[in-house]
Amino acid sequence: MHNAFRWCLCAGVVTAVSCAVNDPYVNTQATESFRLSEWELVWMDDFSRDELDATKWTRCERGGADWQNTKSDDPRLLKIEDGVLHLLGIVNDDTDSDPSPYLTAGITGRGKFEFTYGKVRIRARLQGAQGAWPALWMLGAEGGWPGCGEIDLMERLNFDNRVYQTVHSEYTLHIDKTNTPRRAKATRINPDDWNIYGCIWDADQIVFTINDEPTFTYPRVPEKGDEQWPFDRPFFFKFSMQIGGEWVNRFAPTNPDHYPAGMEVDWVRVYQRK
Numbered sequence: 406m407h408n409a410f411r412w413c414l415c416a417g418v419v420t421a422v423s424c425a426v427n428d429p430y431v432n433t434q435a436t437e438s439f440r441l442s443e444w445e446l447v448w449m450d451d452f453s454r455d456e457l458d459a460t461k462w463t464r465c466e467r468g469g470a471d472w473q474n475t476k477s478d479d480p481r482l483l484k485i486e487d488g489v490l491h492l493l494g495i496v497n498d499d500t501d502s503d504p505s506p507y508l509t510a511g512i513t514g515r516g517k518f519e520f521t522y523g524k525v526r527i528r529a530r531l532q533g534a535q536g537a538w539p540a541l542w543m544l545g546a547e548g549g550w551p552g553c554g555e556i557d558l559m560e561r562l563n564f565d566n567r568v569y570q571t572v573h574s575e576y577t578l579h580i581d582k583t584n585t586p587r588r589a590k591a592t593r594i595n596p597d598d599w600n601i602y603g604c605i606w607d608a609d610q611i612v613f614t615i616n617d618e619p620t621f622t623y624p625r626v627p628e629k630g631d632e633q634w635p636f637d638r639p640f641f642f643k644f645s646m647q648i649g650g651e652w653v654n655r656f657a658p659t660n661p662d663h664y665p666a667g668m669e670v671d672w673v674r675v676y677q678r679k
Contacts, residue, residue, distance in 0.1 A: 444524050444676035451672040452490045457483065461518055465511030465643065471650030472540065475509045482510035482646075492646040493667035494537065507536075507664070511645035519546045519639035524676040525558065525603040526617070527644075533564035533596060534666035536659025538647040541602055541670075543640040551578050554635035556611060559602040562653045567591045568602070570613040572623045576633040590621040599671065608637060644670060 450461050457464075464483065467476040475494070482493045494509040527541050540560040545553030555573035562569075571589035592615055594600050605612040610624040625634040646668050649659045 443679050445679045446674060447523070447677050448518055448520070448675040449672065451488060452485050452670065453488050455485060457485065457490075457512065462512040462514055463517070465513050465645060467505075471652065472538070472645055472647050473511065474650075475505050475507045475648055476511055476645075477503065477505070477508040479508050479510075482508060483512070488671070490644075490670040491667055492539070492644060492670070493665050494534075494646050494648040495665045496661045506661075507648040507659070509646045509648055510667075511643060511647075513644075514642040515544075515546065517641070518675075519641045520675060520677075521637070521639050522607050522677065524605045525674070526601050526614075526676075527558065527603055527673045528599055528601050528671040529559070530599045530669045530671075531561050531568075531596060532666045532668065533561075534648075534660070534663035535563050535657055536649045536653055536663070537666050538562055538650055538653045539668035540643075540645050540647070542643050542645070544643055545635055546639045546641055548635075551575050552632070552635060554638075554640070556604065556606070556636070556640065558604060558613070561596070563656060564596070566596050567593050568615070570602075570604075570615075570620060572611065572636075574632060574635050576629065580632055581629070586624055586626060587621065588623060592620045606636065611636060642673065644668070 450458060464478050465473060465476050467473055481495065484491045484493075492510040492512070494507055497503060497505055497508050500506065525543075529541060531539050538560065541558045542560075543556040543558065544550070545555070547553055551573050552575045557569065557571040557573070560569045560571070569589060569591050573588075577588045590613070594615065601614075601616050603614045605614065608625070610622050612622045613620045625636070647653075648664065
C-alpha cells in the first residue's frame, strides 16, 4: 500500500473457488484443517450506527504515500446508510483550500483494535472507476514499515475483474528477489457482487480467502530469518479508498468523469479458535 509497492504477477489469475496451495512451502494438511475448525467471533462491526464507531475506528489522515495522499476528513466522503459503510472518492471542488485534485476517505483501527492470529472476514462491494484503488488491509502495530509487516486482503484497480492479495515485509521488499515463497496473487471476482475478503492467519501461515475459499497461502519459512515472518505480533485494520497513484495509473490515467465512486463495507468480523 506504499510507494514501494511494486511487483509483477507471476502466477496468473485463478478463480475465487480454486484452492491455490500447490507450493513446496505450504502445509496443505494444515490448510485443510482450517476448513474443519470451529471458530468463535471475538470482534465485529456491522456499521449499525448512524456514524462511525469511535471506539473502533478513526479517519485516516493524509500522508505522502500513494495510498493516502488524497485523504481528507471532508464529511461527504464517509457515510453509513442502512448498515453499510461508504468510503468515497470525489473530484475536489475547492482546490483553493486544498490543492489535491481528488479527495478520498479511509478508516483505521490503530490503537482501537489490534489482534494476533485468527480468521478475518470482510463483506464488501467495489465500484469501478478509472483511477480507483480501494483496499482492505492490515498493518503491524509495532515498528515502522515495511518491517512491521502488511497483509493486503483486497486491492482492486480501475474496472478490473480481479483483486490482488499480498504480503509486504522487509524480506519481500529488500531481501528476497526471487519471490520465494510467493508473496502475492490475483484472483478473479464478479466485480458487481458483494464478496467476502479475508484470511486465516496463525503462527505458521496466512491463508488468503475470497468468499471463504482459499486463494493462496504465504507460509512462515524459519530458515529464511525473522524478517521473512513479522506476522507474529498485533495487527490492525485499514480500509482505504484512493484515487490515482503510480501503480493504478500505470494502466491508464484517472478519469475525473467517473467520480464520485467508492467502496461499500457491509461488515467485518474477526474469529479465533475455540
